[in-house]
Amino acid sequence: MELEKDIPRVQDHKLAAAATTASSSASIEADMLTCPLCLNLVCQPITVPCGHTFCRVCLYMAMQRSKKKCPNCRAVCHVEPASHAVNVMLAQIAQKCFPKQYEQRLLESKQEQEKFESTSPIFFYNNCLFPGCLLHLHLFEQRYRHMINRCVSSNRKFIYLPNFTDYKAKTGDVGLLAYIDECEFLPDGRALLKATIQKRVKVTNTWVEEGTQGLHYCQFHPYVEEDKTVDEEELNAVHKQVNGLFNHVPGLKDQIVHHIGKQPPLTNPVLWSFWLAAFVTMVSRSGVQSMSLLKTTKTSERLKQSKRLLSQVSLPGRNNRNSGQAAAEPMAE
Structure with missing residues (x-):
């Protein structure tokens, strides 16, 4: 009877020993965690619906200019790599087994991911x-x-x-x-x-x-503004001219606020010059001629060009008010 009682204990010891031997012999090689695109340790792994896994950056670059298909098996894959969730378990395994290599891969991918934002x-x-x-x-x-x-x-x-x-x-x-x-x-x-x-x-x-x-x-x-200096007198003169148009044409200010936005304060001359350029473009219907206002990197130059266009605008009555309204509506496509 005592021998029969000892049999389960012996079996338990054998199972424990076998489990210990299996765990000690089990190891994860780097090639098990290799991205099939870059052939490096997978970093921020993303698993697509078909089951294949890639680095976030690699998948992003592979799908950027091609059809939305898995780069490995070509299965349909409507995944947005820039925002898709990482395979957390696989990322933790890679990070724990190869900490230094994974850290290096993170630094490399961070530089590439900056391109996502641009x-x-x-x-x-x-x-x-x-x-x-x-x-x-x-x-x-x-x-x-x-x-x-x-x-x-x-x-x-x-x-x-x-x-x-x-x-x-x-x-x-x-x-x-x-x-x-x-x-x-x-x-x-x-x-x-x-x-x-x-x-x-x-x-x-x-x-x-x-x-x-x-x-x-x-x-x-x-696209940076290189020169933000302005002539205060000229700035105030143009501001006065704009307000004069608002007073002369009833309803024009409401149209401008709806389609362009409220007039910024003169304490921010760069932003105000952009608002002025938009206002002039709308009321003068200048179209392609306004591209020079967009491309210039000098605030004073934008003010001068806008003032010149503004001097050509005449809004004495209702017809001009309706013209301004028509030019302001960018609803399309």
């Missing part, structure tokens, strides 16, 4: 806007439906690129970074959105993503 889809329109302006859009084209869905689910930003010819982006183009404040999706897929123009940017690279019916993307860097 990459956005492009919306083309034949009207020139400026930083601080409001933007009202009715999006119905399929490519812009793709754009708005991606923007809303990520950083809510896109590039507004004034274009008066072929609706194609080129390296060196000056555009504007827009932030989506409100967006309403209609039952048929169209979208009504309100956005604010944040700053000017310069296109450094551009391409059309496959499978999006012609959605353009670009990489960009800030």
Whole structure:
């Protein structure tokens, strides 16, 4: 009887010994955690629906200009690498087994991910806007439906690129970074959105993503104002001229506030010069001629050009008021 009682104990010891031997012999090799794209230790691993796993940066670059398919098996893959959740378990295993290598890979990927922030889809329109302006859009084209869905689910930003010819982006183009404040999706897929123009940017690279019916993307860097000095007397004179137009044409100020935004204080001459450029563009319907106002990097030069255009504007009555209203409505696409 005592022998029978000892049998389970012996079996338990054997199982424990076997488990210890198995755990000691089990090891994770670096090639088990290798990204099939860069052939390095996987960093910030993302697992796509088909089951394959890649580094975040590698998947982003692989899907950036091609159809939304798994780079390994070509299965359909509607994943946004920049915002998709990391495979936490796999990331912890890689970090624990290869801490120094993983830390180095994180530093490398951080540099690459900075490009994510400077990459956005492009919306083309034949009207020139400026930083601080409001933007009202009715999006119905399929490519812009793709754009708005991606923007809303990520950083809510896109590039507004004034274009008066072929609706194609080129390296060196000056555009504007827009932030989506409100967006309403209609039952048929169209979208009504309100956005604010944040700053000017310069296109450094551009391409059309496959499978999006012609959605353009670009990489960009800030387009900086180099000279912010202004002549105070000239600034006040133009400000007085603008307010004179508001007093002369009833309802014009309301139109400007709705389509461009409230007039900034003169204590910020750079922002006020952008608002003035937008105001002049709207009331003069200058269109492509306003691109020089957008591209100049000198505040004083923008004021002078705007003042010259403003002197050519005559809004004595109702007809001109209606003209200003028509020029102000950037609802399209």
